[in-house]
Amino acid sequence: MRKFPHKQQISLADDVATIILAGGEGTRLFPLTAKRCKPAVSFGGRYRLIDIPISNSLNSGIKQIYVISQFFSSSLNHHIKETFSLDPIQGGSMTFLYPEETSSGLRVYEGTADAIRKNLTTFKQCSSEYFLILAGDQLYNMDLFAMIRFAKEKNADLTIAALPVQEKEAKRMGLLKIDEQDNIQDFFEKPTDPNVLNSFKLDGKFFEHRKIQQKKEDHYLGSMGIYVFKRDVLFNLLETDPRADFGKYLIPTQIKKGKTAAFYYNGYWEDIGTISSYYEATLALTKNHLGLDLYNEALPIFSSAVHLPCARVTNTKIDHAILSQGSMIDAKEISYSLLGLRCIIKEGTVIKNSILVGNQFYAPPTNWTPQLPADFTIGRNCYINKSIIDEHVQIGDNVQLINKNNLQTYDGDGIFIRDGIIVVSAGTTIPDGFVL
Numbered sequence: 001m002r003k004f005p006h007k008q009q010i011s012l013a014d015d016v017a018t019i020i021l022a023g024g025e026g027t028r029l030f031p032l033t034a035k036r037c038k039p040a041v042s043f044g045g046r047y048r049l050i051d052i053p054i055s056n057s058l059n060s061g062i063k064q065i066y067v068i069s070q071f072f073s074s075s076l077n078h079h080i081k082e083t084f085s086l087d088p089i090q091g092g093s094m095t096f097l098y099p100e101e102t103s104s105g106l107r108v109y110e111g112t113a114d115a116i117r118k119n120l121t122t123f124k125q126c127s128s129e130y131f132l133i134l135a136g137d138q139l140y141n142m143d144l145f146a147m148i149r150f151a152k153e154k155n156a157d158l159t160i161a162a163l164p165v166q167e168k169e170a171k172r173m174g175l176l177k178i179d180e181q182d183n184i185q186d187f188f189e190k191p192t193d194p195n196v197l198n199s200f201k202l203d204g205k206f207f208e209h210r211k212i213q214q215k216k217e218d219h220y221l222g223s224m225g226i227y228v229f230k231r232d233v234l235f236n237l238l239e240t241d242p243r244a245d246f247g248k249y250l251i252p253t254q255i256k257k258g259k260t261a262a263f264y265y266n267g268y269w270e271d272i273g274t275i276s277s278y279y280e281a282t283l284a285l286t287k288n289h290l291g292l293d294l295y296n297e298a299l300p301i302f303s304s305a306v307h308l309p310c311a312r313v314t315n316t317k318i319d320h321a322i323l324s325q326g327s328m329i330d331a332k333e334i335s336y337s338l339l340g341l342r343c344i345i346k347e348g349t350v351i352k353n354s355i356l357v358g359n360q361f362y363a364p365p366t367n368w369t370p371q372l373p374a375d376f377t378i379g380r381n382c383y384i385n386k387s388i389i390d391e392h393v394q395i396g397d398n399v400q401l402i403n404k405n406n407l408q409t410y411d412g413d414g415i416f417i418r419d420g421i422i423v424v425s426a427g428t429t430i431p432d433g434f435v436l
Contacts, residue, residue, distance in 0.1 A: 011061055011145075012145070012148055012149060012152060013060060013061035013062045013063075013145050013148060014061075015128055015129045015130060016062050016064070016128055016129075016130045016131070016132055016148055016228075017062070017064040017065070017066065017123075017126050017128040017130075017131055017132070018053075018057040018062050018064065018065045018066065018131075018132045018133075018134060019066045019068065019116060019123075019131055019132070019133045019134070020039075020050070020053050020054065020057075020065065020066065020067045020068065020134045020135070020136050021068055021112050021115060021116075021133065021134070021135055021136055022037065022038075022039040022050055022067050022068060022069045022076060022136030022137075023037070023068055023069050023070035023071065023098075023109050023115055023136075024037065024038040024039070024071070024136065024137060025037065025038070025070075025071045026038030026041070026071075026137070028273055028274045028275070029041065029272070029273070029274065029275060029278060030416075030418075031390070031416050031423055031425040031426075032275070032278070032388070032390060032423065032425075034425055034426070035072065035426060036072050036075055036076070037069060037070070037071045037072040037073070037075075037076055038136070038137045038272070039069070039076060039136030039137055040072065040075055040076040040079060041137075041272070041278070042340060042357045042358065042391070043139075043272075043278075043281075043282065044282065044285055044292070044294055044301075044322075044338070045322055045324035045338055045339065045340045045341065045358065046303055046304075046306060046324055046325070046340065046341060046358075047294075047301055047303045048076075048079055048303070049136060049137050049138075049139075049272060050067075050076060050079070050080060051083065051301055051302060051303045052138065052139055052140065052292070052301060053134040053135065054067075054080070054084055054302070055299075055300065055301045055302045056134070056140065056141070056142055056144055056299070057132070057134065058084075058302070059143075059144075059298075059299045059300070060142075060143060060144035060145040060148070061145055062132060062144065062145070062148075063086055063092035063093070064092070064093050064126070064128065065086075065093070065094050065095070066095045066096075066097060066119075066122070066123070066126075067080060067094065067095070067096050067097065067136075068097045068098070068109070068115045068116070068119065069096065069097070069098050069136075070098060070099055070108065070109050070115070073096075073098045077096050079304065080094065080096075081094075082304050083303055083304040084302065095122070097119045097122060099118075110244035111243075111244030111245035111246075111248075112244075112245055112246045112247070113238060113241075113243065113244055113245055113246045113249070113250045114244040114245075116133075116234075116238060117238040117239075117242075120235065120238060120239075123234075123235075124235065128231060129230065129231050130148060130151065130152075130228055130229065130230060130231065131228070131229045131231060132144060132147075132148065132226075132227070132228050133226070133227040133228075133229065133246075134226055135226070135271070137271065137272045137273070138224070138225065138226075138269065138270065138271050138272065139268070139269065139270040139281055139291075139292045140224075140265075140267065140268060140269045140270075140292070141267065141268065141292065141293050141296055141299045141301075142161075142226075142265060142267065142269075142299075143299075144226075146263075147159065147161055147226070147228060147263045147265075148228060150261070150263050151228040151261065151263070154182070154183075154261045155259070156228075156230075156259055156260060156261040157229070157230050157233040157254065157257070157258075157259040157260060158227060158228070158229055158230075158233065158251075158255070158259070158260040158261075159227070159228040159260070159261050159262070159263050160176065160184065160223050160224075160226070160227055160251070160260065160261075160262050160263065161223070161224040161225075161226035161227075161262075161263045161265050162176050162178075162221045162222060162223055162224060162262045162263065162264060162265065163221070163222060163224060163264070163265045163266060163267075163269055164202060164219040164220070164221060164222070164266070165219065165220055165221075165222040166217055166218070166219060166220075167197065167218060167220070169222060170191070170197060170200070170220040170222055171190060171191065171192055171197075172190055172273075173190065173222035173223055174187055174188065174189045174190065174222065174225075174247050174251065175187070175188050175189075175191060175197075175200040175220050175221060175222055175223070176200075176221045176222070176223060176262050177199075177200055177221070178221065178261075178262045180205070180209055182261050182262050182263075182264065183260070183261055183262075184255050184260040184261060184262055186255075187223075187251060187252050187255045188200065189247055189248050189251075189252070197220070200220050200221070201218050201219070201220060202218075202219045202220060202221060206221075210264060212266065221262065223251070224265065224269055225246075225247065225271070227246070227251075228263075233254070237250055237253065237254055238250075241253050268291065268292055268293070270291075270292070274418075274419060275388070275418040275419050275421055275423060276418070276419035276420075276421065278388075279355065279388060279419070279421050282338055282355050283336060283337070283338065283353065283355065285322060285338060286320045286321060286322055286336055286337065286338060287320060287336075306325055306326070306341060308325035308326035308341065308342070309325065309326060310325060311323040311324065311325060311326070311327040311328075311329060311339075312327070312328050312329065313329045314329065314330045315330065315332075315347075316329050316330065316331045316332065316333065316334060317332065317333040317334070317335070318333075318334055318335070319333075319334075319335040319336070320335060320336045320337075321334045321335060321336065321337050321338070321339070322337075322338045322339065323339050323343075324338075324339055324340050324341045324342075324343070324358055325341055326341050326342040326343075326362075327339055327341070327342060327343040327344070327345075327358075328343075328344045328345075329343070329345050330346055330347045331345040331346070331347070331348075331349040331350065331351060331378075332347070332348050332349060332350050333350045333351070333352070334350075334351045334352075335351075335352050335353075336352060336353045337351050337352065337354045337355065337356070338354075338355050338356070339351075339356045339358065340356055340357045340358020340359070340391075341358035341359060341360075342358055342359040342360075342361070342362055342376070343356045343358055343359070343378075344362070344375075344376065344377040344378070345377070345378045346377060346378065346379050346380045346397075347380050347381075348380045348381035348382075349378055349379070349380060349381060349382040349383070349384070350382070350383050350384070351378075351382075351384045351385075352384070352385045352386075353385055353386045354384050354385065354386065354387045354388065354389065355387070355388045355389070356378075356389045357388070357389060357390050357391045357426075358391060359376045359391050359392055360391060360392070362375075362376070363375055363376070364392070370427065372392050372427050373392065373393070373394035373427070373428075373429045374394070375394060376391075376392050376393060376394060377394060377395070378395045378399075379395055379396045379397035379398070379399065379432070380397045380398070381397055381398050382395060382397070382398065382399040382400070382401075383399075383400045383401070383402060384399075384400075384401045384402075385401065385402050385403075386402075386403060386420070386421055386422065387401045387421065387422040387423070387424065388421060388422070388423045388424070389424045390423070390424060390425050390426040390427075390428075391426050391427075392426055392427050393424050393426070393427070393428050393429075393430070394428075394429045394430070395424075395430045396429075396430055396431050396432035396433070396434065397432045397433075398432055398433050399430055399431075399432070399433065399434045399435070400434070400435045400436070401422050401424070401436055402435075402436070403417060403420065403422055403436065404435065404436070406420070407420070408420050410436075412436070413428075414427070414428030414429075414430075415428065415430070415436060417436075422436060
């Protein structure tokens with residue numbers, strides 16, 4: 001969106017553009033990422049991970065959005081185009097960026113900072129004074145406009161969203177040390193040294209200053225990987241520091257220059273980096289208030305429209321479960337589980353603590369490649385526990401997916417175990433009587 005002198009700026013958000021980094025290969029989410037990039041992974045029955053940052057941006061009034069992708073870009077971009085129709089007359093735009101072919105070959109992205117650096121020509125044509133940088137694989141309901149306003153009031157060159165975390169999470173995040181005015185004094189990426197961790201421990205003054213109850217356990221201030229940069233500061237940083245990654249290299253570089261601030265956030269946030277984190281974040285949705293709030297009408301999560309009937313359930317015990325549209329359930333029991341679109345489950349089957357991703361259609365289209373099972377059903381008298389069933393899977397009768405040997409890792413023909421969780425990959429057929 002270009003500025004014109006006769007157009008009055010409606011909101012500070014009009015002077016901000018969002019950059020969503022959606023290029024992650026997601027190797028730790030394999031096999032869910034075998035045929036899709038991480039931001040395209042299904043979540044919550046009818047969403048994809050990419051829907052969360054886009055929705056948060058739109059809910060905050062920021063309608064100029066750039067999506068940078070790299071792996072399996074076509075399916076991700078197709079979903080976004082089908083879901084989000086932004087009105088250019090009202091200043092909305094959605095721009096897709098991915099590695100370009102040059103005379104010297106494909107310019108692949110080496111990391112988060114490199115992905116933006118290789119598209120600087122495009123970003124310099126954008127007139128926004130601030131850039132909001134989001135990840136394509138995080139879960140949160142956040143007022144990003146409040147963060148933009150905070151950055152503006154602080155006149156900060158860089159603002160980092162941060163939240164209190166326990167030691168387990170602190171070891172896989174960048175930690176911040178701030179003063180009483182929320183200025184960042186120090187930063188350390190993924191610390192493991194106990195002395196370093198101890199030096200970043202939050203004290204009572206931190207909680208007292210923000211009028212929140214102090215946590216019983218030791219807590220640290222972790223970076224959420226959400227950044228607000230002033231335009232010229234971002235461009236200068238990328239042009240003077242050639243390294244590839246924000247969190248590991250460029251953020252510490254900028255913090256040393258000063259004028260960096262931390263925006264405190266105390267709500268739900270989760271980074272989906274592993275099968276375990278995906279599994280736990282999804283099943284948290286079945287436990288009311290513990291997970292991402294998908295029932296917040298003030299901050300809704302948008303996704304593609306589906307024209308399907310409500311789920312039909314017959315003689316099934318349902319306990320702490322989410323059933324998506326188009327499903328036909330004749331199971332014996334479904335508990336602490338989430339079922340995506342068009343799930344078909346036959347009589348006598350018990351499903352516990354599991355995720356069924358759902359299906360794009362009830363039966364495979366003619367001449368579909370690669371070849372899919374004849375139907376996508378879970379058969380009779382099966383027992384499925386602590387499992388993730390990807391889309392377009394056929395499971396026969398009397399199948400038991402229970403991890404009977406308590407394995408942490410296993411690689412089979414279309415069936416895997418990661419972090420002790422069984423994962424059935426997309427398009428797999430499991431025969432009658434199979435036991436794992």
